[in-house]
Amino acid sequence: MALAWWEAAARLGVALVLGAAIGFERQWRSRMAGLRTNALVCTGAALFVMFSVLIPNDNSPTRIASYVVSGVGFLGAGVIIRDRGNLRGLNTAATIWGTAGVGVMSGGGYFTVAVLGAAAIVLANVLLRSVARQVDRRETGRTNNPRHYRFRAVGRDADEAHIRALVVQSLTAGGFSLHALDSADIDNTGKVAVTARLTGHGQDSGQLEQAVSRLSLEPGISSVSWRVGNDEEDL
Template structure:
């Protein structure tokens, strides 16, 4: 078998299969799309390509073959990434498949300790870093969930004041905001009134939608909002 001993090919393939299966077992346990068989096949396939370069005389450089493997696995990894309601899912599984190919390349090249170390590192990254990532996500959600104060200001004609006040109350209630105060102030000499609402809520996107709806009212000349209510409107 070229420059390889008779036992090296099955040893390299066996190691690639075992290490890929070990990585895939963790993915299978967590019910991910690319599980036991997928990772085992990716690792074995990568090892076969590298073995081909080792068994074929000529200029079939193992490093060049490895670069082709990386490109091919990139397309495979893209297949496990799906878009769900604007969010991407499966990126971690795709990265795992990509790393599994690297383990197979190392095993196919005869670098047994490095291949084993790579497989262990990938599994540890998926197992150990998972609770760390979840804890960071929970802190981010808790931080975003804290209520904030907002100030909404709408300028309208005097005759439309009562109607606009009712619309403001209706809009902020529909957005899930708690209304703390609702004030009206005459803008001297203009025949207009500034209706100011002080609110408490979480989602500024809902407030933006409420402002957009109010801006369509013919009696309103301007409407705006900002975070906080401790400063006077200029």
């Protein structure tokens, strides 16, 4: 199959314009992959598909498209940054991935689908941004509410001082506010129960589980547990 020069130019032109339109929104918001990156990704994807169209006996357009998806996946991974345990750049990587899809459609001559795809990507980045912020604000307000916990460790009576020190160290390292630390002998067992009353913010179950895991490895401690309450009186 031979493409006329005007048809090839039209496919590349549509890919370039749509990729630039997607990239403009990213550039406007000062994201890493902006105008030129998305325009080049879209145009490059169109070129690969056009190559398969020009040589139909040797290369299937669908197979070339799958290679484009794999290659763009590596490019998108390059813009993902881990910052203090959080991942940044996922939205930009997804945008690049979608831009490659627009380029594949443009290179294949499916202009209507390409335009609709580009419009969907831009609208998702623009309109859903405010929705995502509302959800984040709601979650932030929820996690800022203080939550009260009771942490209990049981071990040998002779190791009481050591157990108290381990409990304090484990809980304060997790960012909790320690309000009280009590010890009580368990009758006729030779064991002591150390109970800590503390306050945290948000979803602290992960830190508490880590504290449980650490203390459970101590030879003098036989059991460790925690629970959450509505307020300090419940503890």
